[in-house]
Amino acid sequence: MGYFSRLIVDAAYFISTSDAYQRKKRFFYNVLENNRYSHKKYFDIFMMTLILLSVAILIAEVKHEVPLNIIFFNTYVISIIFFIEYILRLWISSSVSETLINKSENDIMLGREFSLLRAFFKVFKIKLHYMLSFRAMIDLLAILPFFHELRLLRIFVLFRVFKLFRYTTSFQIFVSVLSTKKFEFIILLMFASIVIFVSSILVYIMEANNPTSPVNTLFDALYWAIVTISTVGYGDVTAVTTQGRVVAMFVIVAGISVLAFTTSIVVSALSEKLDEIREMKTIEDIRKLKQFYIICGYENVAEAVAKKLKNSTKNIIVLDEDERRIEHAKRDGLVALNYDPGSVESYKKIGIDLSAQVKSVLCLRESDVENVYTTLTVRSINKEVNIVSLLMDDTNRNKLNFAGVNEILYPKGLVGMIAKELIGRPVAFEVIHALRNDYYGVNVEEIFIDERVSQNSIYVGKLGCARFRVVLLGIYKKEKKRFFFNPLDDMLLESGDYLLVVGNVVFIKDFDKYLHKKSVV
Amino acid sequence: MKKKVVLIFGYNDYALEIAKNIRDTYENILIYSLNEEFDRAKNKTDFEVRGFDLSDRWDDIAEYVDFKNSIAFCVLEDSAQNIFLTISLRSLFSDLNIIALSNNKDTANKLQMAGANKVIPLVQTTAEIISEMMEKPIVKEVFHTILFEGGALKITQIEMNGTNPYLGHEIFELDWNIKYGIIPLSVIQEDEKNEFIYASKIKHNRVKEGDIFIIVGYERDIQEFEKVLGRRDDVNWRNWSR
Structure with missing residues (x-):
């Protein structure tokens, strides 16, 4: 490895192990990309405000004289902010130092000569891949109004509106829902394209030589076909010949079918994903909670505990693998997820910090087997969190202790103790109760x-x-x-x-x- | 001769826990197992186990049980059978004190209607303790020690005697915490309703002979207090609902 290459690789190692650098990068990642970061919303609101301001200034400019300082703000200040954001996103999209290190280590391992040029080419490829992504393209186009003197580029302000979608998760969810029906949409698009293509050519052939017809060019025919198939029908371009009208009839019928199919695809995609969307929203809300109890299993005792704890300042999250019981919990007004509390995957999906956010995990299934299993699962993820469990059979007490439960409640033993009090000091017992x-x-x-x-x-x-x-x-x-x-x-x-x-x-x-x-x- | 007996109906973990906890207080404990389970149950425990069915043949019990001073625990796991058993016992033995176990609010209401003096709402009580563990862990710990563990701190019932110097004093003026080191929590007066000392409606009531005060304190302080003001009234079923 040459001296210069070694210098670059050493610098890459230095950056990659530098706490200060990584902390800064993590901070910008959180602000720009991490939806779980509590302060990200403020950045999103700030950016959305800039976008709306920018569009409002563009509209005002059409018929009014806008003060120069506002134009300056719109053209330069907002554009520079967007440019900085674009650069930061490009920076956090991938790690240059890690790419260089990986490339160098791979080359050493395979006994190849490390080529700095090839390594940078790889870095460039990765960054280019990001730059060509749809979102990055929108970001780039939103910066173009900076070149205000080119009047055409002013229209790119409108691309800033597309940037809004970056900051609104509901739109992202909507797009992801529609993308599940990609195949159906492609079929529909192909059908509509063929109809438009064939009908516009037919109408052109049948109408173009008729002096009374408004269809004079192929573009007129294409315009007519699209307006007709979309069932909008402006009426500015119409078929006047009998043959042309016959084609129009077919196109209208095809248009209705396209519209009906599109609606049904969107509706079916939404209804299929509705539960998932709700679940995503619930998880998002849970992640924002500061402190809550997790109740594992929603049976009789759990229901009564939840009712008691509802008045507490802390929230309650119910996890149960049984759909019926989860529905019951939801009817009781609780935040409930149909996740298996005994599965590590469930906690990964929810993405919560058990130490910081969870006050206690309550294993309230009326089965010692389930409670031991859930306890072991939670303990395997976190050693600190407080776990309380029901014990149904006293012979299993040691197993629960061994699994890592902090506090055990044995209802049958409780009955014995209550019985003793009731026959000895009934009124005193009543007073405490x-x-x-x-x-x-x-x-x-x-x-x-x-x-x-x-x-x-x-x-x-x-x-x-x-x-x-x-x-x-x-x-x-x-x-x-x-x-x-x-x-x-x-x-x-x-x-x-x-x-x-x-x-x-x-x-x-x-x-x-x-x-x-x-x-x- | 009729005896003071604890009758526990149902052979299960609840019955055994009850028997274990009260064996020091009661000499005669009988566990009744439903006939279909009797063969399995009879040789498995130190306690005397007898068989029974839900028909009305209770002649053997009537022969030797002093109903006024005895207690029956109905802890059958099947709620319907438990209610039926309670109503059977009540219809035959009006003086018997019946404590029944319920798994939910519905059953608790039915058991009370069937004549149980006291219902232990298992699910609610368990939930109460769990939620207290979570929200008021110190309260839970202190109450648990006072009620269930043999610590120095006790809760007890004291009946005011005719010679005590506080007769005629307003309830909210009582300074027993300073003078005797005990804290009164509630009082049962003539109308037999249990009222907390802090309830506004009784704060101007005056202490009368026969009032029962529920007090918390250390055993030695309670003994001192007893000597001066009244006598311990350990069992009192008067305010139990029927």
Whole structure:
């Protein structure tokens, strides 16, 4: 390898391993191409605004005098922004350094002499492939109004409208739906082309020599054929001879068929893909959520849990491989996907970050086999996420623990414990049950003491519980992992503490607000 | 002689869990298995297992059970059979305390209509605990310890005696948390309705002899409190719906 080639390859290795460079490239990729990136929408809105402004200026220019600075903005500023965007897209479309490295490594492995020229030719081919793509062509045409002096090029402003499609996902979905019927559309197009071709020639032959006929040229005949087959029929060019009218009759019938077929193809494509489109939309919405619970399996307990958690600030996503149960979940107003919670593929499709977005995975199938399987699947993807599972048979407890469940709930054991309480302290049990369920408007709540509140050095005695008619049941000190029941007045509240407060729901809310608002005690 | 007995109808995991949990409290525990399952069930557990069917032949039970002080758990897995069993027991033994297990809200209503004193709504309770685990983990932990685990913190029922110094005091003025280290949660007064201390409609009610307070506190504080103000009333079925 020559000195210069080695220098270039070394530079490629340097760029490819440079964190700063990769971070920048990833940032531009996220802004331009990654629909999951939360800030991309702002960029899209900005670009769409520029496009609409550009078109509005073009329209205004037709009959009005537009100030020079606006024309300057339209011609240069917007065009330069589009040009920068085009260059950035070209940059992120593929990695030059990686192509060079791959080429050099391949050549070394195969014992060939590394040719810098061939490597750059490969890079050029890859970039050219991108530049010739439909989207890139539209981007390029949208920059052309920069050459404002060439009046014809001004019309290219309209290509900017096509750029709008880049920023609207619904249009992209529509195009992808229609592309599933590509074969049908090609057949239809061929049929329409043959009809137009044959009829225009026939009409030309039959009408061109008739002095009263408006069809004088082959272009007139072609225009007439297209206007007729599309069933628009302007009436400016018509067939006047009997033979020409016979042809017109055939073309009209063919036109109706073409229109009917086109409509039916579009409708069938949409109806076939409707569920998929809805699913895509649901997944897109899920990806935007900050924190949610995943309920795996929608049976009786899951349904009741979902009802309870619905009031929570966090969302609930239901996964179940059974279509009937998913329909049930949807009827209950939940976000539900007909995905197998025991399949890694399901989580890949949803594309969520289990650590950051999922508060807990609830394995609520009424089958230990299914719950163990789902737990193992989730654990294989993420070691940290909290997993809670139902246990149906106590002999399977170890299996669930081994699979990686954090918390297990055994309903049959619960019945035993409840039975014991019911025969010993029935009223006490009822009281706790009522507190848990917010009966009579009285509830028990956890109030978190954050750093801001703790900075005020609040002592229990100065909390003012009596004023808000709430009772402080105790304080949970997270650091010590200990619950202090009925704490003494001189206990200091620290950051990370939780107050357990009993009282009317409204009073507790007031108390919470007061605690977080008050500046100094 | 008639005995205080716990009758558990249905031989299944629920029955065994109930039996395991109450064996320290009740000496006589009988598990009744439906005849068709009896042969499989009889030698599999330490508890006494007897067979039964859903006809009205309950003469042997009537002979030795003190119904007023006994409890029947109806935990058959088939909801229809469980309801039928509850209604059969109620129609014959009006004094028997019946606790029945239900899997859904519909069954719970029917069991109550059939005469169960108390229904354990299994699905709802499980869901309650799971959602509490998620949303209020500390509340769940504290309540679980108070209710189900033998920790130092207890919840209990205290009946006010005629000599206690708080008679005539307004309920919201009570300072038991400062003086005795216990927190009252709710009270049952003459009308026998359970009301939370914090409910506005009872805050001006006065403490009367015979009121039952549900209090939370450490065992030693509760004992002190008991000495001064009242006596522990461990079993109280009065406010149970029928």
